[in-house]
Amino acid sequence: GAPTKSLLSLVSDRDRHLFLIGTETTIGDTTTQDKMFIRFSSQEDINTYAPTATNTAGTFRLDQGNEIISAVQGKDYVLVLTDQAAYVMQFVGPPFTFSLRQVGSNCGCLGQHAAVYAQGAVYWLGFGGRFFKYDGTVKQLGSLVEDFVFTTQGDNLGINYDANQIAYGYHNSLYNEVGWYYAASGSQQINRNVVYNFVEDVWTTGSLSRTSYNDA
Secondary structure, three states, X not given: OOOOOOOEEEEEOOOOEEEEEOOEOOOOOHHHEOOOEEEEOEOOEOOOOOOOOOOOOEEEEOOOOOOEEEEEEOOXXXXXXXXXXXXXXXXXXOOOEEEEEEEEEOOOEOOOOOEEEEOOEEEEEEOOOOEEEEOOOEEEOOOOOHHHHHOOOOOOOOEOHHHHHHOEEEEEHHHOEEEEEEOEOOXXXXXXXXXXXXXXXXXXXXXXXXXXXXXX
């Protein structure tokens, strides 16, 4: 009973719904895939996606952007990021199950794994070349390393935007840091990193070949 073609999936862990994101408007018909369309299953039932009066399945369609890029489980919400905007989905119970509200614009995400939740906030690499944070409101992070990370002109070797989907965000809880691994211009593999200490408000850049990260 599940859609067969989606961009990504996510479990809303507190209420136990499975989200299929960028999925089919007609279940089972791959030609109806809509990259801005979201389906969620009935509670604790990964086989039921068609909404009825007796289940908690449902759908949303986001309206700002061309496609959904990433989704992250926050404290009591799911933050969904398109290439242009940010939305919060939050469990509210019957009869609507989830609420959906847009919380930011001009703050799209760079890649599926370029957003990370850490100590009450979601951090991500912006699609247009900035760093963002959501902690109840969307904020642009002030940074002196934006040229190093995002600009490819002159002597800068910023992100290879054609390899945006391998950029990887992580949380290093021991040092109160979030960071991102990314491929620099001219590379198809990750060879750079940028790190933000959100307690001391300090940025660090470097060269490092890593493809993913698991916190201690």
